[in-house]
Amino acid sequence: MGSISLHAAGQPKIAVIGAGPATVYLLYHLHMLALSDVELDIFEASSQVGCGHAFSHETSFPGLLSNLHPDDIPPLLLDFGEWNHTCGDHRNYPLLTVLPRALVGKFLEANFNALIEILWQRNVRVTVHLDNPVTRISESEKGCQLQTGGVWYIGYRAIVNNAGLTNSMSQSPYPLKPACLTGKSHYTIFGSSLTAVDSILTIAHLNGYFTDNSKQVIYSPHREYTIKVLSPSGVFPSLWYPSSHQARIMAFMKSKLPAKFEHFEALYEAVCEPAFAHYCPQVYKQIASMKFKQALAFLTNTSSQCDAKRKLQCELVAYSRAKHDQYWHWHWQEILDAFLSLVETLYANVAYAWHSEFKDFPHSLVAKALGALPLENAYKLWALLESEVLRVERGCFIPPSRSQDSSDTFTIDCRGISPPPLKQRTPRLPPLSEGSLTSHEHLYVGSPHQRSHHAALPGLDVCDRLNRQIASKLVKTFDSNTPHLSLMNIKNV
Numbered sequence: 001m002g003s004i005s006l007h008a009a010g011q012p013k014i015a016v017i018g019a020g021p022a023t024v025y026l027l028y029h030l031h032m033l034a035l036s037d038v039e040l041d042i043f044e045a046s047s048q049v050g051c052g053h054a055f056s057h058e059t060s061f062p063g064l065l066s067n068l069h070p071d072d073i074p075p076l077l078l079d080f081g082e083w084n085h086t087c088g089d090h091r092n093y094p095l096l097t098v099l100p101r102a103l104v105g106k107f108l109e110a111n112f113n114a115l116i117e118i119l120w121q122r123n124v125r126v127t128v129h130l131d132n133p134v135t136r137i138s139e140s141e142k143g144c145q146l147q148t149g150g151v152w153y154i155g156y157r158a159i160v161n162n163a164g165l166t167n168s169m170s171q172s173p174y175p176l177k178p179a180c181l182t183g184k185s186h187y188t189i190f191g192s193s194l195t196a197v198d199s200i201l202t203i204a205h206l207n208g209y210f211t212d213n214s215k216q217v218i219y220s221p222h223r224e225y226t227i228k229v230l231s232p233s234g235v236f237p238s239l240w241y242p243s244s245h246q247a248r249i250m251a252f253m254k255s256k257l258p259a260k261f262e263h264f265e266a267l268y269e270a271v272c273e274p275a276f277a278h279y280c281p282q283v284y285k286q287i288a289s290m291k292f293k294q295a296l297a298f299l300t301n302t303s304s305q306c307d308a309k310r311k312l313q314c315e316l317v318a319y320s321r322a323k324h325d326q327y328w329h330w331h332w333q334e335i336l337d338a339f340l341s342l343v344e345t346l347y348a349n350v351a352y353a354w355h356s357e358f359k360d361f362p363h364s365l366v367a368k369a370l371g372a373l374p375l376e377n378a379y380k381l382w383a384l385l386e387s388e389v390l391r392v393e394r395g396c397f398i399p400p401s402r403s404q405d406s407s408d409t410f411t412i413d414c415r416g417i418s419p420p421p422l423k424q425r426t427p428r429l430p431p432l433s434e435g436s437l438t439s440h441e442h443l444y445v446g447s448p449h450q451r452s453h454h455a456a457l458p459g460l461d462v463c464d465r466l467n468r469q470i471a472s473k474l475v476k477t478f479d480s481n482t483p484h485l486s487l488m489n490i491k492n493v
């Protein structure tokens with residue numbers, strides 16, 4: 001098996017696995033921190049750069065929405081507003097509260113290309129290897145190396161694993177279109193997360209159309225068919241909320257941080273409850289005596305007998321009334337989101353002991369609470385429920401295998417992924433599992449889904465945060481004026 005070192009000896013070499021959104025943020029922070037004079041090899045399994053899974057062209061039939069408002073995209077080289085005006089697709093999506101997936105993907109792709117250009121100008125020699133899935137990584141005295149397509153690439157001083165959500169981790173139904181184009185009469189969807197919502201809407205768009213007569217959205221199917229959603233919660237995620245206040249809420253919480261905290265619940269009491277009391281007093285009154293998990297179940301309506309239709313109705317009514325409410329600007333989801341982001345930040349740096357606390361962390365409730373269902377999608381779901389094309393049932397159901405589908409039924413598994421067990425502190429590397437890095441000193445993990453733990457829902461904000469930290473470490477390591485050290489030397493420093 002051949003091995004190649006692509007570049008001239010001398011400059012430090014860094015390898016990056018994956019060219020998705022996490023890598024766009026890595027490049028951005030390397031640029032902001034003025035990294036220079038290194039070789040950067042980026043290996044990407046697909047033929048697309050920038051968009052990754054969530055925002056790829058295939059994943060997103062034009063109507064599918066992200067949960068991102070332009071203000072929710074952490075800063076990048078290009079300004080979204082300016083880019084969208086000149087190169088984006090703004091004429092097609094003038095009135096949406098959130099951005100279509102495809103548009104976010106194009107924006108990330110444009111940033112990726114612009115960043116590579118600008119890095120080259122500073123002698124960061126970036127090479128992008130498309131259609132090159134990395135299958136193995138390892139470490140030896142000569143440095144780190146990785147294998148792709150039977151070839152070893154050698155001599156890296158660091159590897160950044162930004163491989164994101166890999167097929168072996170998810171039972172992802174994406175890309176949705178082929179799954180939804182089966183022309184069956186009955187679709188059964190397991191789970192009621194945002195993935196389920198995407199699946200429902202893709203099926204609905206392919207089999208009918210929505211009209212908005214300014215009073216309500218109405219669904220007209222082209223043919224008779226049904227969609228049955230089966231999920232433990234029996235409700236859809238909460239209505240989308242802007243995240244514009246997150247920094248302010250986090251600052252408030254930080255001001256309440258106790259010098260020492262014993263466990264997660266104590267931290268919840270110390271920082272999150274006061275934030276609820278301060279920013280959402282009406283909500284606080286209802287959850288004041290509850291523990292974190294109870295409060296979460298209460299807020300997401302998953303502990304009550306509230307059904308999907310009723311919850312949607314309550315949220316849409318509350319949405320239209322809230323505009324006149326003094327608390328309109330403060331959403332309980334923002335507070336939870338800020339709290340969990342704070343936990344996660346501290347978690348990584350300070351509170352390793354908390355890992356044990358998270359053994360039964362209610363990830364599905366968090367997903368339900370922070371899932372952020374775009375308003376436009378909520379109206380469409382309402383129309384589908386009204387038309388009786390869509391039905392939601394609560395309960396614990398196990399999806400049958402595809403082969404068990406009857407000739408008229410199609411099953412889509414949208415139960416999503418749970419974070420791996422906490423004991424797996426070291427980063428997971430599927431599908432790179434055969435390889436082994438003997439120490440993980442030179443392996444950085446910047447994809448939220450590749451990390452062994454996340455408390456909040458991982459989005460572009462997490463990609464930004466993790467890759468800022470990695471970029472800063474890389475710059476410190478490679479911009480120090482120390483001579484080129486061998487790996488063994490680095491370990492002994």
Ligand SMILES: Cc1cc2nc3c(=O)[nH]c(=O)nc-3n(C[C@H](O)[C@H](O)[C@H](O)COP(=O)(O)OP(=O)(O)OC[C@H]3O[C@@H](n4cnc5c(N)ncnc54)[C@H](O)[C@@H]3O)c2cc1C
Pocket residue numbers: 017018019020021022023043044045046048051052053054055065066067068132133134135162163164165166174195430431432446447448449458459460461463
């Ligand atoms: C269906 C879905 C919808 C989402 N919607 C949103 C949203 O609306 N807003 C939001 O903020 N977040 C959303 N997310 C979260 C989203 O995953 C993150 O925001 C972000 O896109 C993760 O980026 P990433 O680069 O870490 O991973 P990915 O997007 O998974 O990209 C990883 C890249 O690595 C490549 N790759 C994988 N394995 C290898 C390998 N072995 N070798 C080489 N290359 C490899 C892949 O081809 C891909 O291009 C969504 C996630 C999913 C799954």
